[in-house]
Amino acid sequence: MDKILNEVPFLHKLDSPYVVKFFDWYESSKHIWLILEYCMGGDLLNLITQDKQLPEFTVKAFGMELVAGLQYLHFNSILYCDLKPANILIDEFGSLKLADFGLARRIPTSDAAPERPLAPGSPHYMAPELFQQPAIHSFASDFWALVRFSKYHEKLVINVGLPA
Known part of the structure; x- marks a missing residue:
């Protein structure tokens, strides 16, 4: 529940073609519901699992x-x-579209109150410094996850012989 409550303020303020659109949220007796843009293609993990390999131009665009x-x-x-x-x-x-902002954090300013400790992300994609205490996320750790993701899934790319 904390992750969802963390997610709403971020999604509410973001407006980018690279972030899933947020429309509304509501709470029932047992759940919190987010109403988001429908992404009919599912998630990237499912695509990778299904297709095993993707054309090089698709991977570059992604x-x-x-x-x-x-x-x-x-x-x-x-x-x-x-x-x-x-x-x-x-x-x-x-x-x-980036989705799931449950672990997202606003970059603290020098006069901001310290945020609660961060929950760990997904170990396969975490930067080495995030395994130390205190784990301090940064721009670099976000991009580390992207590089780690690309190296982890490098075998997915097939060269279809298109000009660069």
Whole structure:
């Protein structure tokens, strides 16, 4: 529940083609419900699992979209903190959207009150410094996750012989 309550303020303020759109939320007796943009392509993990290999031009386009999404967040003083294929949705046009802002954090200013300790992200995609205490997320740790993701899934790329 804390993750969802953390997510709402971020999603409410973000407006980017690289971030899933937030419409509303409500609470029932047992659940909190988020109403988000429908991404009919599912998540990137499912695509990777199904297709096993993706054309090089698709992987390059995905990489550019993910970099643009992280840059947008960082420009708006937000650390994503949990980049992984399961948190990346695919819309009806095949474009990627960052989703699940449950671990996201606003970059603290010098006069800001300290935030509660961060929950760990997904170990496969975490930067080495995040395994130390205190774990301090940064722009670099967000981009580490992207590089780690690309190296982890490097075998997915197939060269289809298209000019660069």
